[in-house]
Amino acid sequence: MLSAMAKLHSLEAADESFFRTAPHVYRFPVELSVPPERVWESLTSDGSLADWGLGIKLAWTTPRPFGVGSARRVTMPLGLMTVNERFFLWEEGRRYAFYVESADKPLLNRFAEDYVVEQTPTGSRFTWTIAIEAKPAFRHLVALGGPVNRLAFSQTARAAKRYFAQHPVAV
Helix, strand or coil: CCCCCCEEEEECCCCCCHHCCCCCCEEEEEEHHHHHHHHHHCCCCCHHHHCCCCCCCEEEECCCCCEEEEEEECCCCCCEEEEEEEEEEEEEECCCEEEEEEECCEEEEEEEEEEEEECCCCCCEEEEEEEEEEEHHHHHHHHHCHHHHHHHHHHHHHHHHHHHHCCCCCC
């Protein structure tokens, strides 16, 4: 996790419009054969996406019940970056979205994620959206890395399929 001595870099807040206006938006819908309640239960669990085998470490830093204003700290695989997230949208059982408040690397101006869970005839659809605006010094690098980012981010959709195939009910 982030040491007490690590310098944190503040990011600009984001809202729902950022998912339409960000310079880089990645959207990953995935069909799952479990009911939406099961997906939501996993997303709001103590482990959340960390349980899906993505190599991230995650800790909620505000108490339950979670909602708008809730926060958590996430460390990316291999310790690449640690971020503090703040939830600005919460529709219980269906959707949540957050922006990164601060990070231990000075790469981004704004970063936000949106998670939507919908009922389908065969289970549910989980749609994960990422919106990124890099700092000016890193904009070219982020633009060039688009295909690599898309591939890396798509791992979450694949992990969701694997996880729910192996854990159709809560563990």
